[in-house]
Amino acid sequence: MITTARHAVLALAATSLLLAGCSGGGKSGDSGGAASTPSQATNVAPIPRGFVENDAPAGDPVQGGTLTYALGTEADSLDPATEFGAGSTGGSELAAIYDSLVRYDPATKKYEPQLAExxxxxxxxxxxxxTLREGTKFTDGTPMDGEAVKYSVERYIAAGGGWSGFLDDALDTVTADGMKAVFKLSRPWADFPFMLAQAPGNIVSKTGVDQYGKEFVRNPVGAGPFKLEKWAPGEELVLAANPDYVNGKPYLDKLRFVPVTTPQALGDLMTTKGVDAAFLSAPQVMRPILEGNFGGYNEPMNTGSILLINNGIGGKPRPGEDVRVRQAIAYAIDTKVIDQRATGGTGLPGNDVFQAGSRWANGVGGIKPDTNKAKELLAQAKADGFDGKLVMVIPPTQPEASLTVQAMLNAVGFQIETAPAQTVQDLIRRVLVEGDFDISVYGWSVPDEPGEVFARYYDRIGRAGNPIGYKATDLGQLLLDFAATSDETEKKTIMGKLQETWNQQVPSVPLAQTPSMVAWQETVHGIKPSSQLILHFDKAWISK
Known part of the structure; x- marks a missing residue:
């Protein structure tokens, strides 16, 4: 098996926390084939799942123009081996420069060849x-073949890239055969192409790496539809069309990424037409967009808000190691009350892993609130020596939800000591790096895409050494079974079993789905969303 560094938990955490929050709604329809997710507030329209359409006719593609895309976080590297590459930060930039071997098509719900044939x-x-497309070349003129894929993937692994843990766990070898690259796995994985839609599928030029060395992070050489023209960190990243792109020169002349510091500023730039597209994760910002004549794509995130329970990390005994304590916490929490207090009833509360409208929703459901049951379980734990005290780290992103959880737990007999985190970085340090918490409201955003469902939950609760210290093997095996089959019905059945096991073991308590959306002006067409809301702009164009 290839030796790799540990999966980059911190990058996943930062992305999830950016997406964590409450949700809103709008009038726009869903063209992605999924049902709309209902809001709990009677006076709030549902959030559309999938593509959000506007009324503007598309017409025929037009050549030329610059598309400006605004995001809350900018890439800090243009090297796939050192940039995690999520849709909220870095992923679309890498896809533009390198393309990806594969992309996830949310309309067909399948992994489709992108740069690959x-x-x-x-x-x-x-x-x-x-199998690669004949004639594919990097922007330095060197050919892209199976050897280039092999080199790039092994380089990614050696550098400890963000998905290295999964490649280490699942990949035995990668070999080259002319225009083909063959990946041999250590176990069945029906959704393995998910890996090739992420940073591991952003193939780099060995010649470019050799030429620039450590400076490759600022001098990227890929085979994508665009190439670097200018990068001024904190200001803008400008990419120019690659005329030799194997799938044809892009319609756009240039692609421009700009960082915007606040969610409201992102929304304001969209409504004033200051940018062509934007990544949105705050529901109060999404609402005017959904009610306006904008296009876009919305992906509600499962367990986007969750109460993490320390199951035994951080170098000292934790109350959450006792399953009765975890169960008592779950029975004490009413997610609808949290939603009323935190969002005025406009969110998507629920303690099931996959809520109604999700591709993997099932009839099992989460634990129903029961204060008497919570008190009974807590009394049992106290009889065996638990003092009832829990340290709760309160995040800066969800303070109202945290304080409501605190009140509910106090009401059944817990004694909650609060420890506010001043920044997201401080929260990540306390929770994921040091394990210095008993409970904390957090973000574990997971879309319905099957590759992501497996990869994210397996990393968080399935593998040994997971970040909350969950030690039972049941959930991990169910996730491996989910990954092994390509049968949709079987996958859904397995997720029902996962919910049943979750209700028994309660590794943590889901609180709500959270929304995330990429929005674009009515003049923008041809953007293709992929995994993690990474965007492909190779066929994007702007109408005059």
Whole structure:
């Protein structure tokens, strides 16, 4: 097995926390085929899942123009091996420069070739062959073939890239055969192409790496539809069309990424047409966009808000190691009350892992609030020596939800000591780095895409050494079973079993889905969302 560094938990955490929050709604329809997610407030329209359409006719693609895309966080590296590459930060920039071998199509709910020509698996889903397009070249003129893919993936792993933990866990070898790269896995993984839609599928030029060395992070050489023209960190990243892109020169002349510091500023730039597109994660900002004549794509995130319970990390005994304490916490919490207090009833509360409207929703449901049951379980734990005290780290992103949780737990007999985190970075340090907490409201944002469902939950509760110290193997095995099958019905059945096991073990308590959206002006067409709301702009264009 290839030796790798540990999966970059911190990058995942930062992305999830950016997406954590409450949700709102609007009038726009859903063209992605999924049902709209209902809001709990009677006077608030539902949030559309999938594509949000406007009334502007598209017409035929037009050549030329610059598309400006605003995000709350900018990339700090243009090297896939050192930039995690989520949709909220870095991922779309990397996809523009390098393209990706594969993309996830939310309309078909399948992984489709992007830079690759095709991909094929054996019957056991243990070997995947990616065939590249003839004539594919990096922007330095060198050819992109199977050897280039092999080099790039192994370099990514050696550098400890963000998904290295999963490649280490699942990948035995990658070999080259002309225009083909063959990935042999250590276990069945029906959704393995998910990896190739992320940073590992952003293939770098070995010649470019050799030429620039450590400065490759600022001098990227890929085979994507755009190439670097200017990068002024904190100001803008400008990419120019690659005329030799294997899938044809892009319609756009330039692609411009700009960092914007606040969610409201992102919304204001959209409504005043100061930018062509924006990444939005605050519901109060999304609402005017959804009610206006904008296009976009919305992806409600499962467990986007969750009460993390320390199951036994941080170098000392934790109350959450006792399953009765975890169960008592779950029975004490009413997510609808939290939503009323925190969002005025406009959110998507629920303590099931996959709520109604999710691709993986099932009839099992989460634990129903029961204060008497909570008191009974807490009394049992106290009889065995638990003093009833819990240290609660309060995040800067969800203070109202945290204080409501505190009141509910106090009401059944817990004694909550609060420890406010001053910044998101401080929260990540306390919770994920040091394990210095008993409970904390957090963000574990996971979309419905099957590759992400497996990868994110397996990392957080399935693997040994997971960040909350959950030690039972039941959930991990169910997630491995989910990954192994390509049968949609079987996957959904497994997720029902996962919810049943979650209700028994209560590794943590889901609180709500949270929204995330990419919005674009009515003049913008052809943007293709992929995994983690990474965008592909190779066929994007702006009408005159």
């Amino acid at each position: 095709k991909m094929e698996a054996n019957k056991a889903n243990t070997e995947w062959t990616v």
